[in-house]
Amino acid sequence: MTVHADYRLSQLDELEGESIHIFREVAAEFEKPVLMFSGGKDSIVMMRLAEKAFFPAKIPFPVLQIDTGYDFPEVLSCRDSWVSRLGVRLIVASVEEAIAKGVVVDDGKTSRNRMQTGTLLHAIEEHGFTALFGGGRRDEEKARAKERVYSHRDDFGQWDPKNQRPELWSLYNGRIHAGEHMRIFPLSNWTELDIWHYLGQEQVEIPSIYCAHRRRVFERDGMLLSESEHNPLRPGETVEERTVRFRTVGDLTLTGCVESDADTIPAIIDEISIARLTERGATRGDDRFSEAAMEDRKREGYF
Amino acid sequence: MTGIDSGTPGRPSMDLLRFATAGSVDDGKSTLIGRLLLDSKSIFADQLAAVEATSVSRGYDYTDLALLTDGLRSEREQGITIDVAYRYFATPNRKFIIADTPGHVQYTRNMVTGASTADLGLVLVDARQGLTEQSRRHAVILSLLRVPHLVLCVNKMDLVEYSQERFHEIHKEFTSFATKLSIPDLTIIPISALKGDNVVTRSKDMDWYEGPSLLHHLENIHVASDRDLVDTRFPVQYVVRPKSDEYHDYRGYAGRVAGGILKPGDDVLVLPSGMTSKISEIDLFDKALQEAFPPMSVTVRLEDDVDVSRGDMICRPQNAPTPSQDIDAMVCWMSTTPLRPRQKVAIKHTTRTARALIKDVLYRLDVNSLHRDLETKELTLNEIGRVQLRTTIPLLCDPYEKNRTTGSFILIDEATGVTLGAGMIN
Incomplete structure (x- = not known):
């Protein structure tokens, strides 16, 4: 970083400064924070910011991942590489285990993504976490546009959109009662493009499935899904190999890919800059069910 | 600086402007924001398609851009905006964060919240009505919150036949009202959010107006100089002590610069203890900085082993709160x-x-x-x-x-x- 003569910061430097401030504030004020890590690009940026916020000390809180059992292997390997490089403690809360313990019920219709909610809330209670860092951005979806940086959750992990605390300046109110917790969104003001520009600038490891690669895929409901033992083919569906990449990573039974030749971060940025579909609308089956799908899931305690 | 001096393709060379808007359904604020988002190509095909479909199903003659910005279901049902909503768009040189708030008096707290982080405030008036209680209230709140730049958009100029005379009446009325407030920088622009006049491009129907379009103004206003670069203020947020073999003696004070320019070698005073020392290093991750200024988040190290903790303030011996x-x-x-x-x-x-x-x-x-x-x-x-x-x-x-x-x-x-x-x- 060199300093510009008129003391202007680039938008990435300013966003980085704002996010680092949030990480430090939470580490100073909360007893048991934890960083939610999915291995997706947003959580990679979160790890990077946390690394910078406390450097040269280690990140002073553990990392929590909800294992749906349907995660992309490339994502899990990226997670492991980050965790070992930073020397942070990884806690994995497994949806499979939660089903086995009866914490969540697999009725055969509910998606794994949706079952993450119960698994997550159980993990929060079990470990007594008081603050959970999430990678949510306000530009992702209409329901998130009014989300606070500090988002208060009650005993049931629920979000009440009508009863949010006003958030002024950079003075965050972290007061909670026993049993409650706060969701913290340091990337609130970042957009999808900011995330990619930052990943390009920082040159850090991201899951390989974000970049174009050959993959065996099939079409379902207008989405391209990956061939997998978890994705049994339905009548009429056929698998073929195409050059694709993923714009988001999640449950592989629901996360579609797009045909793309973008195999580097600059190429991805060029592609996104002219893309005409939002990342969620295009490739996330779980957001398509209703216009208010995200708001419903948020109320229940999803991120 | 990342982005500004690098010639690497794909890297941004842009800065950030935060602005606050306030207004009700009637004065065209949501339409204006929708217009800025649409014309700066920040609207995606699926979002626009959803809004077009809703407009058709409600029997509107045109696509209601205001639908792009209403968020939560309860608000959709009531057709009003009741909270601060944050929107994002960018032009090649600048990223914009809009804090969008409702304008009625019962939402004053939301307006105050939106204005608290804003570099610029945008007040809308309907050219037919002129200044209303609501537009005055917005200006008062922006002034109380010390938002350094204010833009008054005289909207719906198309409905007053793009009258220069009408614009000047409102201009005069607002300027005289503004003398009672603290507004360091005021710009008044005649626009039509619905037709797009003077929003992104200059209007063909108002050749008498010689100023910039709204977007041009937003893109070019200088905001770094609004920050206090003189009075050093560094509230200590967190003490970094690695307790590792490699960084055995490292003790850094992490925080976000609130004022002034910090440099290694500066004499500093730590409050409330009153102890003095010198800055030895300013760290941002693994880089040693030559200077730090608002609103950077950095870690400051001092030459002496003084006792500093969260809640303390690092400032200068001759310039302290x-x-x-x-x-x-x-x-x-x-x-x-x-x-x-x-x-x-x-x-x-x-x-x-x-x-x-x-x-x-x-x-x-x-x-x-x-x-x-x-x-x-x-x-x-x-x-x-x-x-x-x-x-x-x-x-x-x-x-x-x-x-x-x-x-x-x-x-x-x-x-x-x-x-x-x-x-x-x-």
Whole structure:
């Protein structure tokens, strides 16, 4: 970083400064924070910011991942590489285990993504976490546009959109009662493009499935899904190999890919800059069910 | 600086502008924001398709751009915006964050919230109606929150035949009203959000207007100079002590620069202890910086092993805030339970949290007329007034007009944990 003569910061430097401030504030004020890590690009940026916020000390809180059992292997390997490089403690809360313990019920219709909610809330209670860092951005979806940086959750992990605390300046109110917790969104003001520009600038490891690669895929409901033992083919569906990449990573039974030749971060940025579909609308089956799908899931305690 | 001096393709060379808008359904604010998002190509095909479909199903003659910006379901049902919503768009040189708030008096607290972080405030008036109580209120709130730049958009010029005369009437009326306020920089632009006149491109129907379009103005306004680059203020947020073999003796004070320019070698004073030292290093991750300025988050190391902890302030020996337990401030009340003298609350100021006693309510300010009501001894939801508090420990504060970070605080209910109010120190 060199300093510009008129003391202007680039938008990435300013966003980085704002996010680092949030990480430090939470580490100073909360007893048991934890960083939610999915291995997706947003959580990679979160790890990077946390690394910078406390450097040269280690990140002073553990990392929590909800294992749906349907995660992309490339994502899990990226997670492991980050965790070992930073020397942070990884806690994995497994949806499979939660089903086995009866914490969540697999009725055969509910998606794994949706079952993450119960698994997550159980993990929060079990470990007594008081603050959970999430990678949510306000530009992702209409329901998130009014989300606070500090988002208060009650005993049931629920979000009440009508009863949010006003958030002024950079003075965050972290007061909670026993049993409650706060969701913290340091990337609130970042957009999808900011995330990619930052990943390009920082040159850090991201899951390989974000970049174009050959993959065996099939079409379902207008989405391209990956061939997998978890994705049994339905009548009429056929698998073929195409050059694709993923714009988001999640449950592989629901996360579609797009045909793309973008195999580097600059190429991805060029592609996104002219893309005409939002990342969620295009490739996330779980957001398509209703216009208010995200708001419903948020109320229940999803991120 | 990342992006600015690098010739690497794909890297941005842009900065950030935060602006606040306030307004009701009728004055075209949502249409204006929709227009900015659409014309700057920040709207995606699926979002636009959803809005087009809704417009058709409601029987509108044109696509209602206002639908792009309404968020939560309850608001969709009521057709109103009831909270602060944040929107994002970017042009090649600048990223914009819009804090979009409703304009009615019952949402004053939302307007105050939106204005608190804004570099610029945008007030809309309907050219047919001219200044209303609501547009005056927005300007008053922006001025109280010391938003350095104000833009008045005289909207719906298409409905007054793009009349220069009408524009000048409103221009004159607002300028005269603005003399009662503190507005360092005022720009007035005639626009039509619906037709797009002077929003992104200059209007063909108003050749008498020689100023910039709204977007051109937003793109070119200089905001870095609004920050205090003179008075060094570094509230310590977190102490970094790695306790590792490699960094055995490392002790860094992490925080966000609130004022001034910090450099290695600077003499510093640490408050409240009053100890002095010199800055040895300024770190940002693994880089040593030559200087740090607002709003950078850095880690400062000192030459001497002085005792510094969260809540302390690093400043200069000849330029320090006065520690004080008696605070005189303008407070915007945000709770349904009124603020009354003798009430005890928690107060959060920079990185310092204390308890405070409300000593007195000096007056209530009418945000429409600027009238001071000296009779009232309480503030109810959405009211703003001058309040005196006594804190349990000294706060290291500056007047809000000098520094928006070291001059602001929030009040918190100790029992429920909710944010009760926001204060600006006099």
